[in-house]
Amino acid sequence: MTRGGRHRAWTTREVAFLIDAAGRLPLRTICKRLGRSESAVESMASKLNRSGEHLTLKCWSSRLVWCNECATWRTGIDDKTGRCRVCTMREQLRGREDACSRELAIMTPEQRLVYERTEAQRRTRKALERPQKRGSCPMSRYERSKAEERYLIDLEEWEYRTLRLRYDAAKTRLRRMREKTGRNPRKGRPPSPSESRI
Ligand SMILES: [Zn+2]
Structure with a gap:
């Protein structure tokens, strides 16, 4: 629970990164870059959505x-x-x-x-x-x-x-x-x- 644990507070920059990367980068990559678990990232995304964002962690890969x-x-x-x-x-x-x-x-x-x-x-x-x-x-x-x-x-x-x-x-x-x-x-x-x- 000490390293990359769920109690580590999110910085403004991390939140900004998540907003920017959600749906653009695969969830795995986002977690890696933030050094956080999938559940930590997912719960932050839901929290942001409750306050008006429209994030989804599903990543669209175009076939065009x-x-x-x-x-x-x-x-x-x-x-x-x-x-x-x-x-x-x-x-x-x-x-x-x-x-x-x-x-x-x-x-x-x-x-x-x-x-x-x-x-x-x-x-x-x-x-x-x-x-x-x-x-x-x-x-x-x-x-x-x-x-x-x-x-x-x-x-x-x-x-x-x-x-x-x-x-x-x-x-x-x-x-x-x-x-x-x-x-x-x-x-x-x-x-x-x-x-x-x-
Ligand atoms: Zn053409």
């Missing part, structure tokens, strides 16, 4: 990884490209859109007119709803980290799906343009009558 390209935390990075799936999809979309502009450039004015007229008649799809950051009520660092991670995962999914829709749309646009110009490099043959119909 950093994507250098978009400078965001993501659920995964491709080993070969070092990119997240949002960046990969964005790159693919860029490729499709470039192909669309190239195709548009080689169209005759008549083809372009017909294409633009039919394109204008098509309805655009409704945009997907962007996830919202929520919760302003007091949360412990653990809950906050967990909520932040959830939000980042939802945001990634939303960004990916939004780009994916644009990618699919560009793909369809390209196909329709190639029907007008009679070019279809993938198939390497002239379009059949059904394909060339407007």
